[in-house]
Amino acid sequence: xxxxxxxxxxxxxxxxxxxxxxxxxxxxxxxxxxxxxxxxxxxxxxxxxxxxxxxxxxxxxxxxxxxxxxxxxxxxxxxxxxxxxxxxxxxxxxxxxxxxxxxxxxxxxxxxxxxxxxxxxxxxxxxxxxxxxxxxxxxxxxxxxxxxxxxxxxxxxxxxxxxxxxxxxxxxxxxxxxxxxxxxxxxxxxxxxxxxxxxxxxxxxxxxxxxxxxxxxxxxxxxxxxxxxxxxxxxxxxxxxxxxxxxxxxxxxxxxxxxxxxxxxxxxxxxxxxxxxxxxxxxxxxxxxxxxxxxxxxxxxxxxxxxxxxxxxxxxxxxxxxxxxxxxxxxxxxxxxxxxxxxxxxxxxxxxxxxxxxxxxxxxxxxxxxxxxxxxxxxxxxxxxxxxxxxxxxxxxxxxxxxxxxxxxxxxxxxxxxxxxxxxxxxxxxxxxxxxxxxxxxxxxxxxxxxxxxxxxxxxxxxxxxxxxxxxxxxxxxxxxxxxxxxxxxxxxxxxxxxx
Numbered sequence: 001x002x003x004x005x006x007x008x009x010x011x012x013x014x015x016x017x018x019x020x021x022x023x024x025x026x027x028x029x030x031x032x033x034x035x036x037x038x039x040x041x042x043x044x045x046x047x048x049x050x051x052x053x054x055x056x057x058x059x060x061x062x063x064x065x066x067x068x069x070x071x072x073x074x075x076x077x078x079x080x081x082x083x084x085x086x087x088x089x090x091x092x093x094x095x096x097x098x099x100x101x102x103x104x105x106x107x108x109x110x111x112x113x114x115x116x117x118x119x120x121x122x123x124x125x126x127x128x129x130x131x132x133x134x135x136x137x138x139x140x141x142x143x144x145x146x147x148x149x150x151x152x153x154x155x156x157x158x159x160x161x162x163x164x165x166x167x168x169x170x171x172x173x174x175x176x177x178x179x180x181x182x183x184x185x186x187x188x189x190x191x192x193x194x195x196x197x198x199x200x201x202x203x204x205x206x207x208x209x210x211x212x213x214x215x216x217x218x219x220x221x222x223x224x225x226x227x228x229x230x231x232x233x234x235x236x237x238x239x240x241x242x243x244x245x246x247x248x249x250x251x252x253x254x255x256x257x258x259x260x261x262x263x264x265x266x267x268x269x270x271x272x273x274x275x276x277x278x279x280x281x282x283x284x285x286x287x288x289x290x291x292x293x294x295x296x297x298x299x300x301x302x303x304x305x306x307x308x309x310x311x312x313x314x315x316x317x318x319x320x321x322x323x324x325x326x327x328x329x330x331x332x333x334x335x336x337x338x339x340x341x342x343x344x345x346x347x348x349x350x351x352x353x354x355x356x357x358x359x360x361x362x363x364x365x366x367x368x369x370x371x372x373x374x375x376x377x378x379x380x381x382x383x384x385x386x387x388x389x390x391x392x393x394x395x396x397x398x399x400x401x402x403x404x405x406x407x408x409x410x411x412x413x414x415x416x417x418x419x420x421x422x423x424x425x426x427x428x429x430x431x432x433x434x435x436x437x438x439x440x441x442x443x444x445x446x447x448x449x450x451x452x453x454x455x456x457x458x459x460x461x462x463x464x465x466x467x468x469x470x471x472x473x474x475x476x477x478x479x480x481x482x483x484x485x486x487x488x489x490x491x492x493x494x495x496x497x498x499x500x
Contacts, residue, residue, distance in 0.1 A: 007070065009034040009198035010055070010086070010167050015064035017050055024050040025061070026222045032198040034166070037189060039201045039213035039230070042242050043427035044397035045385075046219040048202050052169050055200075056088040057081030068167070079108065087160030088169040091425070093152055095144050102126035102140035105159045129162040130154070133188055150181035157188070168192065169200040174208055175425055178288045178458070179493055186212045204427050206235045207461065218242055243429040250428075251465030252436050254443040256280050258468070261314070262416050262452040263330070268309035269299060271476035277416065280442050280450040283481060284457060284467035287496045292476035293456040294335060297420050300454075301325050301332040313416065326355050331409035335421040335456075337398070341405045344394030348386055349375035351393045351404050356412045378407040383433055399430025406437065417441070419455040423462060435466055460489040472496050 008031040017025040025047050032038045040048050053059040055066070057075030066073040068084055075081035078088075095104050102122050111121040126140040135154050144152060153173065160168055170189075174182045189199060189212055201213055209216060210230055218226040218241040226241035239250070259279035266274045273296055277283050287293050298304045300311060302321040311318040313328050322332070334340035342351050352375045353360070360370040375389040382403045386396055393404055402422065409417050422438075423431045441451040457463050463470055469481040472495040479495065487495070 008032060008067075009036075010066065010068045010073070012051070012055065012066050013064055015051065015054055015066070016062045017054060017059060018062055024222050025054070027064070028219065028222070028224055030200075030217055032167070032200060034196040034198050035193055036215070037193055037199040037201055037213045039203065039209040039216040040219065041203065041206070041209060041216055041238060042219035042225070043429045044399045046225075046242070046427075047222040048219055049171065050222075051219065052088060052171065052200065052202065055081070055167070056086055056169060058088075082163055082165070085164060085166035086169070087163070087165040087167070089153070089156045089160065089171065089173065091172040091175055093149075093156055095152055095155060097143070097145035099144060100140065101130075101138060101142050101144055101147075101155055101158075104144050104155050105129055105140075105162050107159070109163050125162055126158065129158040132161055133158055134191060135188075148181075150177055150184065153177070153185070154188070157192075161192075165197070167198045167200070169202070171202045172204065172425065173201070174203065174205065180288075180497070182208070204425065204431075205459070206238055206428060209238070210235070220244055239428050239432075242427070243432075250432055250435065251462075252439045254439055254445065256442055256450075256468065257444045257447070259447070259450065263300075263318075263454065264310075264312040265300070266310045268306065268311060269296065269476070270308070271296075271473075271478060272309065273478040274309075275471065275478065275481050277452045277454050279415070279452050280444065280447065281468045282438060282442055282453040282455065282466055284455050284463040284470045284484065285473055285478065286457070286460065286463050286470055286492050287473035289458065291473045291496065293473045294420055295476075296473070296478065297332070297418050297454070297456055301330065301418055303332070326412060326414070329414045330416040330418065331355075331412055331414035333405050333409065333417070333419045333422055335424060337401055337405060337425075338394070342393045342401055344392065344401075346393060347390050348379070348384070348393055348396070348404055349389040352378055352389075352407045352411050355408060374411065375407075378411060382407055382410075382437065397426075397430075399426035399433075402426055402430065402434065406434065410441075415451055417451055417453045419453060421457060422455060423457070423459065431462075435462075438466060460492055463492070464489060474498055 011031040013029050015025050015028045028051055042048050054061045057078045057080050073084060075084060105126040106122050111118040123140045130136055130138050138151055144155060173185060203209055213230050215229050258281045261276045262279050263277040285293050295304055299306050302325050313330060319325050319328055338344055349372050353371050357366050360366045372389050384400050384403045393401060423434055438453055442453060464484050467484045470484045471481040472479045472492060474496055
């Protein structure tokens, strides 16, 4: 194993890429050895996906050179890159759900016999690739649509292994995985590393980077901004390189003084969820994916039927439909940012103001100038990076899209903010800004107009760092709300899995 630990498996030097007048990559260098996991980190828009798109043959560089095992490498397209041994697993998996596991694993590389697809050989190759990953429990004939997200991800990796990849790139691989599946993925990456693969791991979760990677490379504004050994760097060190400044406190804690109840829930749904949310506090709900957390939030906002229990906003019964909830002072941020959280084909100004147009005109008429001016104020307050309030929301980075969705709740001036995975898929710099915003909304300094926040998050450091009280949901049942500091992340996970 000594040889593959000394020379780079692949090398990229002086890579440049522009999209029109926008420079996405400005002379970036990256080299990864065989038997090494290198984390590629940076804020949204830093150039990570563009750089890996060049490596994977999806984008052609404007300048620079690449090599694999010391030989020049210039793929014409992703198929060419695959043939050279480079495979990329995207955050949005590129599987054909109507096909079987083995058909997906060998898609485009089907073994042939007498001019026909050799299905027996296909089954054998797929089974071998899955066994190499330690997952011969996945049947080659199984329809991909029936597999869990974690198993579908394994099929993607098996496809890479089956065609003989030497370089594997994973883009946000744990964003839709629970803790148990994340542990399995990390064990799998350790096996691939031991087999001599060069692995690039893209993630916004710096804790994951510390667990799985040997070293890290930071990009900022399309340039190299820092690198180092993971074991020699703290989270603060890495984040400071990413954002270009020291981050004193990721989870700010200004004084908070809980006030009157704004949301009172009693015996809601099959699990009988009961809790009270007060003005000036953040309440978190932890739990595994599928535990019922999202269904609870959607039921509170009238997006799912409430068949039992009682919900009150202040002293009156809560409306049973989203429009009524908005009018009563409760806003909802969906975990599905592009599907539900934003109208991506509309402008930033429209997305911020659509739920409350009354300030901009009368009798159904809206003044576009007044609407744009209100949106500009939110852009400035939340630090939304955009080309103007007329820009399409779908053109913004993930972190800026999330700020737009939050701006809508603030523009509507709701008292109760229900946030489902408010920082999923966004970079650390944007997370820090959103944490500071949430803290400012519930701070004592905001009294008497302090808000109340109810949030669901799969990211336990976020739950413990931002919330005042935390409850754990398991199989549709919500446990008691306790002080966020009363339980460690380990204890929260034990409770979520039922092993406490």
